[in-house]
Amino acid sequence: MASNLACIGLDVWRRSDFRDLVASARAEAETIAKDGEVGVHIWTDASGARLIITTEGDLVRVVTPTFYAAPGAIISEPQAVDGGLVLAELVNRDDEVITEIACQLEELALLGSASSPVEGPVSIVVLGNSVQVIGRADDDVPDLSFEPTGAYALSTDATAHLTGIVLAIEQRTVGRTGQGFTAARVQTAGFQVTLCVPAGKPTLTAGDVLEVDGYVVASVPALRA
Known part of the structure; x- marks a missing residue:
């Protein structure tokens, strides 16, 4: 892991x-x-x-x-709870709820002073603690899903389980450590996340269907405006 x-x-x-x-x-x-x-x-x-x-x-x-990732979803009314966690809903363009989310938020310190309600584009990063390739998008694809597994299981972890399809990948290297990692854009249930995993663990290609357990961090750029 x-x-x-x-x-x-x-x-x-x-x-x-x-x-x-x-x-x-x-x-x-x-x-x-x-x-x-x-x-x-x-x-x-x-x-x-x-x-x-x-x-x-x-x-x-x-x-x-x-x-640092581009937005891929719309967040609605994030609320800070104990342990530094944020709970929110992700919605579509018609303001219909897609799913609930529990995450860490880059701009948590700015949330309390923001004008209510807070809603807008959000980038969602999933640090892939456990990632498995379970198929290909050109074969039979399981239902795409995103399920928080921390706060909604009576804990305070910003974790989730998701099934998604890899849309694109980029290989990155940190100059300070020389370590590589993969940043993959992943389509899940009604929105996109950026999944980060150590290079080659596993090797990912566009079209892979993934099952992921990971740590979730979000950023709402409008909170810095």
Whole structure:
């Protein structure tokens, strides 16, 4: 099972290496929110690998890995809950609910001051902790699905299980670590996500049908406006 960091080419084993990685990323990061001693900073590598770093004074409190991805869905009325989790609905262009979602949100610190209701384009990144190729789109395709498996199972994990079809793939490499990863655009039930997995784990091609268990991080660009 791949770790969240391995999915974006930032796999480190030793705690000291992780501290060094976060410290160097923090020095290059963009600060998107500041409230007293608490700050939220986003570092984005040229590969698209991204870290959301929450600090309190000089201390790093939370580090969330994700990826810079284009929007592929419409989010409606995201709500922050305990544990830093966000619950929301994804809707279609007719404002009909497609599914519920539990995720981490890059702009969580900006959500409370946003004008209500919050609705608009959202990028959804799934860090593929477990990914299996189960078929090809030109064969019999199972029903596409997306199901949160964390908060709606009475836990506080931003996790989901999905079945989807690979639309396109890009191979990326993080210069700092030399590690490669795959960023795949995936069509699931009524919307698109960007799936990140370590390079070759598994090897993906357009048209593959996937079954995925992963960690979900969203970004709503309009919250930064």
